[in-house]
Amino acid sequence: MAYSSKTRSLFAGEIDSIKEKGLFKEKRYICSPQDAEIEVEYPEGAPKRHVLNFCSNNYLGLSSHPEVVKAAHEGLDSRGYGMSSVRFICGTQDIHRELQDRMSKFLGMEDTILFPSCMDANAGVFEAVLGQEDVIIADRLIHASLVDGIRLCSAEYDTYKHMNMKHLKEKLELHKDKRTRMIVTDGVFSMDGDLAPMDEICALAEEHDAMVLVDDSHASGFIGKTGRGVHEHFGVMDKVDIITTTFGKALGGASGGCVSGKREIVELCFQKARPFLFSNALAPSIVKASIKVIDLISKSTERRDRLETNTKRFREKITAAGLFVRPGETPIVPVMLYNAKLANDMARDMYAEGIYVVGFFFPVVPAGAARIRVQLSAAHTDQQIDQCVAAFRKVGEKYGIIGLEKDGIIAKYGM
Amino acid sequence: MAEMKDVVLEYVVNEYVDEDDGTTVSYDTPLISSGIVDSFSMVSLKVFLEKKYQIKLPDDEATPEAFDTVNSIVRLVQKHQGK
Numbered sequence: 001m002a003y004s005s006k007t008r009s010l011f012a013g014e015i016d017s018i019k020e021k022g023l024f025k026e027k028r029y030i031c032s033p034q035d036a037e038i039e040v041e042y043p044e045g046a047p048k049r050h051v052l053n054f055c056s057n058n059y060l061g062l063s064s065h066p067e068v069v070k071a072a073h074e075g076l077d078s079r080g081y082g083m084s085s086v087r088f089i090c091g092t093q094d095i096h097r098e099l100q101d102r103m104s105k106f107l108g109m110e111d112t113i114l115f116p117s118c119m120d121a122n123a124g125v126f127e128a129v130l131g132q133e134d135v136i137i138a139d140r141l142i143h144a145s146l147v148d149g150i151r152l153c154s155a156e157y158d159t160y161k162h163m164n165m166k167h168l169k170e171k172l173e174l175h176k177d178k179r180t181r182m183i184v185t186d187g188v189f190s191m192d193g194d195l196a197p198m199d200e201i202c203a204l205a206e207e208h209d210a211m212v213l214v215d216d217s218h219a220s221g222f223i224g225k226t227g228r229g230v231h232e233h234f235g236v237m238d239k240v241d242i243i244t245t246t247f248g249k250a251l252g253g254a255s256g257g258c259v260s261g262k263r264e265i266v267e268l269c270f271q272k273a274r275p276f277l278f279s280n281a282l283a284p285s286i287v288k289a290s291i292k293v294i295d296l297i298s299k300s301t302e303r304r305d306r307l308e309t310n311t312k313r314f315r316e317k318i319t320a321a322g323l324f325v326r327p328g329e330t331p332i333v334p335v336m337l338y339n340a341k342l343a344n345d346m347a348r349d350m351y352a353e354g355i356y357v358v359g360f361f362f363p364v365v366p367a368g369a370a371r372i373r374v375q376l377s378a379a380h381t382d383q384q385i386d387q388c389v390a391a392f393r394k395v396g397e398k399y400g401i402i403g404l405e406k407d408g409i410i411a412k413y414g415m
Numbered sequence: 416m417a418e419m420k421d422v423v424l425e426y427v428v429n430e431y432v433d434e435d436d437g438t439t440v441s442y443d444t445p446l447i448s449s450g451i452v453d454s455f456s457m458v459s460l461k462v463f464l465e466k467k468y469q470i471k472l473p474d475d476e477a478t479p480e481a482f483d484t485v486n487s488i489v490r491l492v493q494k495h496q497g498k
Contacts, residue, residue, distance in 0.1 A: 159456040367450030
């Protein structure tokens with residue numbers, strides 16, 4: 001036993017330090033299926049209560065959809081529980097190929113490879129494709145998994161100011177001597193809910209002979225007229241070279257991710273991407289359920305249309321109620337509070353009102369930009385949305401922030 | 416000395432501060448610990464310094480602490496210029 005008391009104290013000290021900085025994440029237990037209304041034990045040990053969920057990535061409300069659950073059961077029955085293998089040894093079933101083909105068709109790409117998660121897809125794709133002769137030019141606010149993947153790759157990397165096309169252009173010119181340039185962006189940025197201007201990014205990419213990779217995890221299934229993602233929304237379906245995305249959000253919400261794109265890039269991932277090579281194949285039940293999700297959303301846009309309507313309703317009503325939100329059109333709606341303690345306190349009070357939302361602050365978002373991030377779902381009813389807005393109004397009044405914008409809130413609470 | 420400080424300061428302002436956000440940066444303004452520069456985008460500054468001053472900054476020295484102010488950045492560059 002080498003875990004001495006000295007070693008224990010070392011790690012306990014680090015946990016204390018996280019608590020002192022106010023960054024400690026509390027445990028919250030959901031005691032029901034994922035849905036618009038859930039049963040929650042929070043704080044740990046407290047009696048369970050039913051609350052409305054406004055902080056999940058269950059954008060299309062498919063996480064517990066009966067047809068998706070049924071398909072997962074069919075996957076279990078017909079293909080078993082697990083593969084006990086990585087894909088390239090004996091872990092690839094016909095249904096893995098089927099899901100890959102269905103995703104390629106859905107996203108309008110040449111080929112697709114599944115990963116255990118989009119975190120893994122992002123961790124693996126850069127190293128598999130690029131080398132030290134190449135450069136990655138990334139938006140500064142890309143997701144942490146892209147940052148990690150870029151750092152694991154031997155290519156040089158550089159960054160541009162968030163969604164600043166002038167700065168991106170400068171960086172493309174700066175790196176014109178590199179063998180390959182790859183622009184990397186989120187499709188929808190998860191904290192602000194803003195859409196990367198893919199039309200402008202793709203135009204710059206063409207002008208400067210650069211590839212484009214977009215992580216569309218917060219867009220696949222509902223952004224664009226038929227839910228294909230940001231490349232559909234901006235009319236550049238044929239201009240994006242690589243899409244990474246997840247099955248863990250709108251597309252069923254279980255787990256799994258993929259790299260979809262040019263066939264050589266997908267093949268290189270199969271041959272070289274370490275999270276793919278050294279991680280188990282996606283479980284058959286998840287694969288079958290994900291195929292069902294693609295079926296459902298390919299047949300009808302009803303769910304993404306409902307999500308769009310819900311988003312519009314919430315954005316209009318929350319603004320009319322006097323809360324200050326970042327303008328936008330996606331179902332990620334940051335209610336801006338700027339001060340970390342205020343964001344935490346208000347989120348706690350919202351829970352007391354029966355609304356489950358979470359406060360975000362530095363380092364998850366920039367310092368002085370604390371907020372409560374609200375996420376809409378197609379599963380929300382009009383009444384539930386109105387209930388959420390009413391709770392925000394009540395809690396906002398308690399803290400005296402109704403009608404205040406950035407300067408007013410900062411003057412009252414600081415940053 | 417003053418010239419390098421100003422070159423670095425100008426780069427930091429142009430590279431990391433949005434025109435409309437009103438942030439002012441001086442030689443001693445914390446850059447990393449205040450969130451003006453995050454550890455991911457810090458690489459742009461490192462590449463700039465290496466190219467501009469024809470030096471190689473080892474990863475174990477190009478730390479968030481060493482890059483936290485214009486003054487500390489200048490000290491790091493000068494140390495490597497002397498090598």
